[in-house]
Amino acid sequence: MLSHAHEIFLEVARQLSFTKAGQTLFMSQSAVSKQVKALEEHYKTGLFERLGNSVALTAAGALLYQKLLAAKQLQHELHQQFAAVSPGFAPQVRMVIGASTTISLYVIPPVLSAYLQRYPGTQLTLKNRNSENILKALLEHEIDLGIIEGIHKVSNVTYTPLLTDEVVAVCSARHPGLPEELVAQDLYHTPLALREQGSGTLAVLEQALAEQNIKLTDLPVKVRLGGTEALKNFVRVDTCLAFLPRQAVMKELASGELREVLIQDLRMVRHFDFVQRKGTENNLPYKTFVQFTKRYYSKQA
Template identity: 30%
Template sequence: MNIKQLEAFLQVARHKNFTKAAVHLMMSQPAVSFQIKSLEEDLQINLFERSEKKVALTEAGRLLYPVAMQMVRQYHKIRASLDDLRNLKTGHLQLGACPAAGEILLPRLIGAFREQYPGVKISLQVGGSSQVNRWLKERDVVMGILSIPVQIDGVEGQPWLRDHLAFIAPTWHPWNGAEVKPNDLLRESLVIRETGSGSRQVAEQQFLELNLSLEQFAGILELGSNQSIINAVRAGLGIGLVSSWTVRDDIARNNIGVFTVPGLTFEYNLYLAWNQPGAEGLAVSTFRRFLLNHEITGRLLDDIS
C-alpha cells in the first residue's frame, strides 16, 4: 500500500467515477484503475462495487476511507515539514559551548544566524569544555564549541577561532599595564578556572614550559566561570587568567587591569565539534558553515569591546 494508491482510492470514492478521479489526479483513467486494482490486491479485498452506471464503496471501502484520508493528510503534513526543513524554515539546534564562546561570542552570532533563518529554534547550554565534551558524547547536544580537541567516536571537530588567556589584576595593582617577570608571579595568589577546563589545561602546559607550576603560587582560587574570576580579581583576591574575549569589555571600561608576562602567551584554539559526520541535519550543517565563514564571523565579532 502506498500514497498513490490511497490518493486514487480517495478520489474515486469522492467522485464515484474513475474518469473524474483521473482528471482530478491528472492521470489517465487506466492508471487510476491500475492503482485501485493494486491496492485491492495488496489488501486482498474489493473496495468498490462496479457497474456500468456507478461506482460505490463496499463495506471494506467505507472502513478504509476515513483511515486513508488521515494517512494521506499526515503524509502531506510530513512532506510540508520536510520541505520547510530542506529550505531551513524550521529546525532545532541544541548547542553546548565553553564560557568564552557561550557567554560572549555565540549570542551575537546566533542573533545574526536567526535573522537569516528565523524559523530555526536554538538552545544553548554553557559549561566547561569537559562538560561540553560529555554532552556531545551523550548526544545531549548536536554541536559543541570547546577549548580542547574532541576525541569521541561518531563526532568530528576542527579548529574555529584563536583565543588567548589574559593576565588580569585590580586596576589599583602596580602590575596594571606592566610587563612582569615569570618568577614574580609566584608572589601572588592566582584565580583560575577549575581542574579539567580547557583554559586550565592551556595555563598548566605553558607554566610547565617555564618550569613553573600552580602549586608554586602563593595561593590558588579555583572558580567555575570567567566572570566569577573577573569579579574575584576586582575584589582584590589575586591576579587572574581569563579568556581575552571575556575580559575585553572590562578592560575597555577600565574596570579591570591587564599585564603581560614575557614567554607566556597562552594561545589556544576554540574547536567546533558536531555529531553524525556526513549525516548531520540541515540546520546543523548550515550553522556550521555559517560559523566557519570567517568573513562573517570576523565582521560580527570585530566590534566586541
Template identity: 35%
Template sequence: MIDNFRIRVFRAVAHHLNFSRAAEELLLTQPAVTQQIKALEDEFGVPLFDRGGGRISLTPGGAALLPFADRMKALSEEAVAAVADANGQQAGELTLGASQTIGQYLLPNLVAGFLRANPRVHVTARSGNTDAMLEALVSREIQLALIEGPEHRKDVHIEPFMEDHMVLVVPAGHEWADHAIELAELKEQPLLMREFGSGSRRVVEHALAAAGLKGKDLKISMELDSTEGLLSAVEAGLGITFVSRWAVRNQLSLGTLKLARVRGLKLSRRFSMAYPAGPEPAGNVGSFRGFLLSHSLELAPRTTGKQKDNHRAGS
C-alpha cells in the same frame, strides 16, 4: 509529522523521568502530559512508566520504546531538513554545546548571525567545561561542540574557527595594573584558576610550563567553575587570574579590573568546533560549521582600542 505528539510526550518524560519537567519542556500542563502517557499506554496495552515509591522509572516496555522514540525524532528532523534543503533553505533542529567562555561571550552573536540567514532553524544550546561538552557530543546529546584549549581525541574531529588570546587580570588598584612583569613574579601572587576539565585551565598550565614555570611553584589559592566567578573574585581582591580577552571587556571599560603583561609569556589559543569523527557534517550542522568558518570574526564582540593594545598577556 513522522514524530507524533504522544511519542514526543513519552520521550520528554522518559528523558527527564519527571512529569513536571516534561510539561515545562512541552509547554503543557502536568495533567495533559499524564493524559497523553495514559493514552499511549492504552494504545500499547502495557505500562510504560513505573510510578511506585515516589519515583518514576521506565518499565521494560518503556525501555524498549525509547530507542524508537529517539529515532523517530531524528528521522523527523532529517525529513524537515531534507525538504528545506530541496528548496535551498535550512530548517529543523540544531543542538549546540559550548564551553563556558564561548557560550557566554561569543555564542549569542554567532547564533544570532546564523539565524538571520536561516530563520527556520530552531537552535538549542547548553554550556559546560570543555570535557563535559565533548562527552555530550560523543553521547549524541548535542550535534556540535564549540570548545577551547588543546584537545586530541580519536572519536571526534576538531577544527579551529577563531583565534583567542588570554590575558592576565588584576584588581584595579593592583601594583601590576597596566604594567609589564617578569614571569617569576607570578610566584608571589595568589592565582585563581578554573576547575580541572576546563580548556582555559589547560591552556594556562601548558603556557606557563612551556615558559619554565612549574605548577608547584604557583600559589593557586582558589579554583572556580566559571569565568564570571574568577572575575568577581579578582574584583574582591582575592587574587589574579588569566581569562579570555572576550570575558573581561566590560570590566575593563568600567575600570573595575585592569590588565598586566607577563614578559615572554604567549597565551594565544584557538577556539574550535568538534563533531563526530567520520564524514564532514551535512544539514544544519554543516551549515553552521560553514557559517563559523566564514563569519565568526566579523560577528565577534567589538574590542576597544585600549584593549586591542593590551590583548596579549605577554609581549
C-alpha cells in the same frame, strides 16, 4: 514528515533517558513514556530495555533509530530546498548546542541573533558549561554540536576550527603591588585566582606553564571560581592575579577597572573549535549552523 511520536523516540534514543528527553522537549516523563509505548505497540516489539534508572536500545530500537536519523537528515534537506523555492515555507527546526562559558557569553550571542533572523523557524537551545562538560555532553548524545576551547582532543570527535583568542593576566587597577610586566618565575610568589578544573582557559594556562617547566600545583593558588564572570568580578576587588580570555575583559580593560599584566615568557593562545561526533559532520541543521558561523566571523575579520 516524522510523526510526533517518532520525534520523541529520537530524543529518548539520543539521550538514553526518558527524563532528559522530557526536559529537552518540555514534556512530562509520563507523556514521553506514553508516546514511546504507542510506538512499541505499533511495531509489535520493545524499543528500549529498562535498566533501573537507565535505558538502552534493543536491536529493534537501534534499527529504528538509525533509519529515523537518515529520515531526519532527508527531511532537513527537503525543508531547506523548499524554503529556497517557496519563501513562505518556514518549518520548525530544533537545535541543541553546547558551548563553553567564554563562547556562550562573548562569542556566540551575535551569531545566534543573526542565525535566527536568517532561519526564523529554528528553536534553538544553548547549554553553557565548561569545555570538559560540553565534550562529555556530546559523547553522551545530550547535544549534537559543541563549541569548546583549549582541551586535549579525543579520537571519536571531529574538531572544526572557528576562532583563536588570547588568555591574558589581569589584576584590579587598584592593585598596589604588581608591576606592569612579570616573567613566569615571578608566579611562584604571586597570589593567583583561577578557573575551575575542566575550564578551557585553565587548560591553556597549564599548557603554557608546562612549556616553562612550571607546575600549577606549585603556585600559590588562593581561590578557584566556576565561570568567567565570577572570576572577573572577584579579581576586580581582590589583590590576586587572574588569567582570563581577552574577549571577556575588553570592556574592563578599556574602562580602567582591570589592568593587564604582561608575562614575558608565557604565550597563551587558545583555539575555539566546533566538536561533533564522528560520522555526524554532515547532519543538518548543524552543518548549516557551522558554515553560517564560520562565514559570520570571516566577515568580521
